[in-house]
Amino acid sequence: MLKIVILGTGNLAKHLYTAFLKADGVDVVQVVGRNQTELEHFLEHTNFSNDFTSIEDADVYLIAVKDDAITEVSNYLSNKKGIVVHTSGATDLNAIKPENRGVFYPLQTFTKGKIVDFSSIPICIEAEERESLETLRKLAGFISQNVHHIDSEQRKKLHLAAVFVNNFTNYLYGVSEELCLEEGLSFDLLKxxxxxxxxxxxxxxxxxxxxGPARRNDEKSMKSHLELLNNKEHITLYKLLSQAIKQAHEEEL
Known part of the structure; x- marks a missing residue:
């Protein structure tokens, strides 16, 4: 039975907590965070505390906080024997100060109230010690069938790629929804x-x-689209993306 402590009370901390509660072989012995109200989410199934100086002993300490707070939180674990890991895609392993350190990065978007199935989520792990890496592989395997050993530089580029496919794409969904609403149309038509x-x-x-029009260099359609746009940012986006698509396929045009 692997004992873990989760440090943080945000979306990811809650999703990990829920996933590990369902996993045989994992015991969430404590959740630690500064937000007393958010800590009450964990009241029913585990101990919780807002005191970072009274963290219980565990095999793995999962730091699920904002990236700029990872180092500060890791300092509270300098006297612990367990593996101290962060869950960030964009942060180097060295942000953690204790020597027995690692990364446990679930590659997924997490939203409050939206349940996700961890079994297919890629979990990217990293550690400097072989034994620690195997412990993280075992821990990840309790909740996911999709576990990968990925180093810090690879993970940073992977996180960047994730921003393109998720964050930027979702923003474009929002632009599309605005255009639909302007004409009294349902965004459901695009789903x-x-x-x-x-x-x-x-x-x-x-x-x-x-x-699409840019892929086949349909200048007439693209001109017509631009005439329909009123928002300057949307016009800039349309031109920029259309040009990028045209350049990516210029040999085929």
């Missing part, structure tokens, strides 16, 4: 298209899957 676009890249590359 089958969104799902099909995502489904295609399961079997072919994004470059192969690319379609």
């Amino acid at each position: 089958p298209l969104i799902l099909e676009t995502a489904e295609k890249v399961r079997t072919i590359s994004p470059k192969e899957a690319q379609t």
Whole structure:
């Protein structure tokens, strides 16, 4: 039975907590965080504390806080024997001060109230000690069938790629929703298209899957689209993305 302590009370901390509660072989012995109200979320199933100087002993300490607070929180664990890990995609392993350190990064978007299935989520692990790496692999395996050993430099680039496919794409969904609402249309009309676009890249590359006016250099359609846009930021985005798509496929045009 692996004993773990979760440090943090945000979205990721709550999702990890829920996942580990369901896992055989894992005992969440404590949750530590500064927000007393948020700590009450963990009241029913485990001990909790807002005192970082009274952290219980565990095999793994999962720091699930904002990136700029990782080092500060890790300092409270300098006298612990367990593995101290952070859960950030963009932060180097060296942000953790204790020597027995690692990374436990679930590659997924986490939103309050939205349940996710951890079994298919890629969990990227890293550690300097072989024994620690195997412990993290075992811990990740309790909740996911998709575990990968990825170093800090690889993980930073992976996190950047994730921003493009998730954060930027979601923003574009928002732009599309605005355009629909301007005409009294439901955004639901676009959802089958969104799902099909995502489904295609399961079997072919994004470059192969690319379609649309810019892909076929349809200047007339692109000009017409620009005339329909009133927001300067949307016009800039349309031009920038169309040009990027054209350049990516210029040899085929």
